[in-house]
Amino acid sequence: MRGGQGVRRLAVRVRVLVALGRPAVALLFALYTALGLAQAGHAEDRLLFAECVVPVVAFLLCSVCVNDLSDEAIDRVNLPGHWSRPLVTAAAGSRNLVVTAAVSAVVALGSASLLGLRPGVLMVAALALSAGYSLRPVRLADRGAVAALALPACYVALPYLLGLTATGAAVGPRDLMMLGGLYIGFVGRILLKDFRDVRGDALFGKRTFLVRHGRRATCLFSACCWVIGTCVILAATPRPTPAFVASYGVCLAAVLLILRALANEVGHRREEALIAGAAVIGRGLLVLQLAHVAMGQAGWGTGVQALVVGGVLLVTVGQVVGLVRYGPGTGLTTASLGQEAAEASSPGDRALVVNAPAR
Known part of the structure; x- marks a missing residue:
């Protein structure tokens, strides 16, 4: 009996860690880390990739715990x-998150330092920025556009630069140009997250770009970031093939169509589907970039590269079409953590907040 209870407790703890690890975000971190390694010419160094992922995932766990503790009241609304x-569902308590954050910070800093001085310094800076994003008196999360500019520094710059510097390579102009393109593109993506959280953000005075400027301005600014980021990435990409450039063009066109629809959409489920579709395109672009660089370093022929790029594009477009038509899947159910899922707000409430800029 005790053994069965122990197994159940362990299973709950594992599920809580998975929830805190934000699987979709962890995948993004891994892709940016792999891009940093590939940019330095180590696209196939699997051991070094694993060594880099450890501090990156530990940093993610620490940041999520700190943010969840700071935003508990907002999350209960959104x-x-x-x-x-798990803090909102009572699957974990505040003490659990504090301990997880502390242990994760130690692991992140220690494992990054083992990779070298520059990765260690990067991790110190990232942990400080992450704390400033969530904690008072700094709390960048409440500062509108500043938050949208600061968060990509943790999501993009840390894993990319950690992968790049872990190889011992010098950071050159092309590397920084690639980082700039990835950063600008991610700003366009992170703005869309605020649609889900708009009601709680408005109620608790969190002045996000969406709350301050409304739906149409947010979608327009996001579209500009997607376009500029894509152009910068293509300019920084070594020897882009016609198939690679065409695939980027298709993905960018699809995102612009999604943003156009999102600028006029107020239905909650439809809104979720459009934003999920944009997220899939963002991940697809990262996979395309990583595949292109890796295949180029491996010396693959242009024809084979075109087939791989076409396959990645086909899968990405297929996922986007499915999401936009049928909506995102339910994923892990809240019932498994003890409670049923509930809507953050009614479509009418969300429309009132989203469509009108703050005065």
Whole structure:
């Protein structure tokens, strides 16, 4: 009997860690890390990739715990009963998150320092920025556009530069140009996250770009970031093939169509589907970039590269079409963590907040 209870407790703890690890975000971190390694000419160094992923994932766990502790009241409005917020669902307590954050910070800093001086310094800076994003008196999360500019420094710059510097390579102009393109593109993506959180953000005075300027301005600014970021990435890409450039063009066109629809959409489920589709395109672009650089370093022929790029594009477009038509899947259910899922707000409430800029 005791053994069965122990197994159940262990299973709950594992599920809580998975929720805190934000699987979709962890995948993004891994892709940016792999891009940094590939940019330095180590696209196939699997051991070094694993060594880099450890501090990156530990940093993610620490940042999520700190943010969840700081945003608990907002999350109870925006994401009541959602599996990804164990503090809200009571699957974990505040003490659990504090301990997880502290241990994760030590692991992140220690494992990054083992990779070298520059990765260690990067991790110190990233941990400080992450704390400033969530904690008072700094709390960048409440500062509108500043938050949208600061968060990509943790999401993009840390894993990319950690992978790049872990190889011992010098950071050149082309590397920085690639980082700039990835950063600008991610700003366009992170702005869309605020649609999900708009009601709680407005209620608690969190002045996000969406709350301050409204739906249309947010979609327009996001579109500009996507376009500029894509152009910069293509300019920084070594020897881009016609198939690679065409695939980027298709993905960019699809995102612009999604943003155009999102600028006029107020239905909650439809909104979720459009934003999920944009997220899939963002991940697809990263996979395309990584595949292109890796295949070039391996000396693959142009024809084979075109087939691989076409396959990645086909899978990406297929996922986007499915999401936009049928909506995102339920994923892990909240019932498994003890409560049922609930809508963050009614479509009418969301429309009132999203469509009108703050005065």
